[in-house]
Amino acid sequence: MAEIVAAALTSHAPLITGRPDIARPEQRDRLYAGFREVARRIAAARPDLLVMFVNDHIQSFPYSNMPAFCVGLADAYDAPSAGASRLMQIAPRKIRGAPDWSLALLECGLAGGVDFAYSYELETWDELAVPLHFLLPDGRLPIAPVYTNCGAPPLPTPARCRDVGAFVGAFVRSRPGTERVALLATGGISHWVGTPETGRINPEWDHRVLDDVARGDVDRLAGLTWEEIERDGGNGGQEIRNWIALLGAVPGWKGEVLAYEPVAEWITGCATVWVRP
Amino acid sequence: MGAPVIRTSYRLNKVLTAIARQHRMAATLTDEDLAGHALSDEERAALKTGDTTRLYQLGANPYLIRRVFRSRFSL
Numbered sequence: 001m002a003e004i005v006a007a008a009l010t011s012h013a014p015l016i017t018g019r020p021d022i023a024r025p026e027q028r029d030r031l032y033a034g035f036r037e038v039a040r041r042i043a044a045a046r047p048d049l050l051v052m053f054v055n056d057h058i059q060s061f062p063y064s065n066m067p068a069f070c071v072g073l074a075d076a077y078d079a080p081s082a083g084a085s086r087l088m089q090i091a092p093r094k095i096r097g098a099p100d101w102s103l104a105l106l107e108c109g110l111a112g113g114v115d116f117a118y119s120y121e122l123e124t125w126d127e128l129a130v131p132l133h134f135l136l137p138d139g140r141l142p143i144a145p146v147y148t149n150c151g152a153p154p155l156p157t158p159a160r161c162r163d164v165g166a167f168v169g170a171f172v173r174s175r176p177g178t179e180r181v182a183l184l185a186t187g188g189i190s191h192w193v194g195t196p197e198t199g200r201i202n203p204e205w206d207h208r209v210l211d212d213v214a215r216g217d218v219d220r221l222a223g224l225t226w227e228e229i230e231r232d233g234g235n236g237g238q239e240i241r242n243w244i245a246l247l248g249a250v251p252g253w254k255g256e257v258l259a260y261e262p263v264a265e266w267i268t269g270c271a272t273v274w275v276r277p
Numbered sequence: 278m279g280a281p282v283i284r285t286s287y288r289l290n291k292v293l294t295a296i297a298r299q300h301r302m303a304a305t306l307t308d309e310d311l312a313g314h315a316l317s318d319e320e321r322a323a324l325k326t327g328d329t330t331r332l333y334q335l336g337a338n339p340y341l342i343r344r345v346f347r348s349r350f351s352l
Binding site for chain 1: 280281283285287290291294297300330333338339340342343344351352
């Protein structure tokens, strides 16, 4: 039987790799160490595939066509593209997709009540490139991204994200064969981007989220409203939908916080979390 | 501050998306940038002065505000 052999949650922000020089060295080094530890554990789990819960930043999806959930069917993904590479200060590269696996997920969803959109070409930003810079240094593991609208409200509810994640988890485990699947969700925690409060971080809220993750209390997170998240975690905090989806995929699993740093210079409450039974 | 509210201006987001897709960043936009876009006077003024707070209040998506008007942000 296919199985989930690893799961992790991390933040993503272009400045994490783009401007290492402006962060306080001790904060930067602790966060980077957290990323490296997640990388080590993922490699040790020997996965065949990395399923990623991520979000667009109004790069791929315009306001004329905005999916709530979208399965990537591309053969490969920019991580990063040449344009994003300049800001993120990491070399452009492509990471292989898993279009057959993703198509099977899409078809299973459409047959089973989760009406995913799909895309054969996604313009990616930091949601893949920044965490994968640390986590897949050789870029050899194929990825299967599932995009959730976290940036163009109205957004799917956190409860729906949990349920879609649960569907993905059940799909992973239902596959014939001996596939070893790692799950990764990127985004959050609190940050205000492009709003009048740009640069604000709310460590108190971040710790509350991390405490819920540590307890495996996905239902408390799934009960949050858009308004509560926007008020306490900012528009960037809405990205915890990706974390909630992953936690939905592994019921009962709990988080081990490897690093948490509210890095003012990167305008983001940054974390890396390992999730396990 | 009251509770956050969702306010979306499709007109603003359409023009900001068009400019972002040209991989352009600017401190202000010009009449040429805005040619062919249906905008209210208030929206047009906010775009032409690069007033990021007003754009947000008028319903521009903050990710698009940041991409186009990046130079307006100190961080």
